[in-house]
Amino acid sequence: MRSRDTILGALQDLHEEHGYLPAAEVKRAAERLGVPLSQAYSVATFYRAFSLKPRGKRVVRVCLGTACHVRGAREVVEALERALEIKAGETTPDRAVTLEVVKCVGACAIAPVAVVGKTIFAGVSPENVSEVLR
Ligand code: FES
Incomplete structure (x- = not known):
């Protein structure tokens, strides 16, 4: 121990x-x-806080917990993957952004949720992922 x-x-x-x-x-x-x-x-x-791969300057986390999932979080992840041209769990080649999926960040009432640093984005949709990336 x-x-x-x-x-x-x-x-x-x-x-x-x-x-x-x-x-x-x-x-x-x-x-x-x-x-x-x-x-x-x-x-x-x-420990999930540790990464064995280089991460981006910014980490975009999309919640795929139950509440977020049923309100379309999977489509949000797919929209971010298209916008960033990477898959969830990957980092852009310029190491600017890492895209991660997480389970419940405790903000189910405002699902679907994305988190960048200390900022929580509520009601994220495929149409407004550019706001998350801005
Ligand atoms: S399931 Fe996404 S914040 Fe709880």
């Missing part, structure tokens, strides 16, 4: 520094702390 806590702190620092967890840095941290690499990756993949 101690090694799990130890590597968690190191991974948080790495993620903050790089915006994701570069494989070489994870390996270096595990070696430095004497934690098996498999355990480092176990922690890195357990």
Whole structure:
């Protein structure tokens, strides 16, 4: 358990520094702390806050929880995928935007919802995704 806590702190620092967890840095941290690499990756993949791939300067998150889903969030994701020319889970080649899908952000009453940074966009539709991207 101690090694799990130890590597968690190191991974948080790495993620903050790089915006994701570069494989070489994870390996270096595990070696430095004497934690098996498999355990480092176990922690890195357990927490959704960690990304193993480079992310964009901005992360657009679209909720696909039940309330958002039944109000058309899937179509919102598809519209964003077309606008950004990437699939959900990917980052634009210029690393400007990462598109992610998430489950319930606790704003079901204003579904469907997209989140960019600390801004929540309510009632998002395929027709107004440009407002989210602006
Ligand atoms: S289901 Fe989307 S905010 Fe709750």
